[in-house]
Amino acid sequence: MIRLHHLNDSRSIRILWLLEEIGEPYEIIRYQRDEKTHLAPQALRAIHPLGKSPVIELDGKIIAESGAITELLIKKFAPHLAPDELSPEHIDYIQWIHFSESSAMLPFLLKVFNEFEIQSGTDLKFLNDYAEKEFNKVFSYLNDYLNGRTFLVEERLTGADFMLGFVVKGALNWLKSGSKFSHIESYIRNLENQTSYKRALNIDAN
Ligand SMILES: N[C@@H](CCC(=O)N[C@@H](CS)C(=O)NCC(=O)O)C(=O)O
Numbered sequence: 001m002i003r004l005h006h007l008n009d010s011r012s013i014r015i016l017w018l019l020e021e022i023g024e025p026y027e028i029i030r031y032q033r034d035e036k037t038h039l040a041p042q043a044l045r046a047i048h049p050l051g052k053s054p055v056i057e058l059d060g061k062i063i064a065e066s067g068a069i070t071e072l073l074i075k076k077f078a079p080h081l082a083p084d085e086l087s088p089e090h091i092d093y094i095q096w097i098h099f100s101e102s103s104a105m106l107p108f109l110l111k112v113f114n115e116f117e118i119q120s121g122t123d124l125k126f127l128n129d130y131a132e133k134e135f136n137k138v139f140s141y142l143n144d145y146l147n148g149r150t151f152l153v154e155e156r157l158t159g160a161d162f163m164l165g166f167v168v169k170g171a172l173n174w175l176k177s178g179s180k181f182s183h184i185e186s187y188i189r190n191l192e193n194q195t196s197y198k199r200a201l202n203i204d205a206n
Pocket residue numbers: 007009010011012038039040041051052053054064065066067101
């Protein structure tokens with residue numbers, strides 16, 4: 001049985017959504033963010049030293065990192081959610097999975113933290129400019145790529161979409177930058193229409 005250690009309102013939605021799509025039985029252990037600090041509770045540290053989510057337990061092993069978990073679960077339970085390993089599309093698939101937690105996540109987080117600092121009165125120089133430029137560069141690249149596409153790879157739902165959904169939704173909702181990135185916006189609308197995604201959001205909220 002797969003066990004998911006799930007923190008509300010977090011990257012763990014990637015795995016919750018994937019599990020809902022796969023349909024394999026799983027158990028969910030819930031953790032709530034602290035209302036003031038927005039951090040995970042200490043209890044998550046008993047599961048993994050970083051105390052972050054998602055973490056899954058599978059075949060007696062504790063596994064962290066949403067990208068690794070996505071790849072593993074798909075390999076083991078849902079190979080139809082990845083392109084054939086020998087195809088060129090498989091290379092795109094791997095790149096987009098990693099893009100989602102690295103190239104896309106960093107400028108998003110820099111902008112969010114930058115905003116926090118500005119709101120608390122910090123006078124930012126280098127970070128302000130850097131975060132803005134990086135964010136625009138990375139999200140414009142993605143926006144251009146999504147022009148005319150509904151999904152990231154092979155025009156069908158794959159593991160790469162489970163990974164990207166979280167960061168693009170966060171970026172556009174949080175930073176209210178939707179109007180600049182219309183293709184990313186339509187991509188998100190399409191993901192939001194997936195039945196398994198709706199189910200996962202519902203589970204996360206309850
Ligand atoms: N690279 C990790 C990042 C995990 C991560 O940072 N999770 C955040 C939630 S989005 C977390 O648990 N934060 C709570 C905390 O740090 O206390 C992944 O992709 O799973």
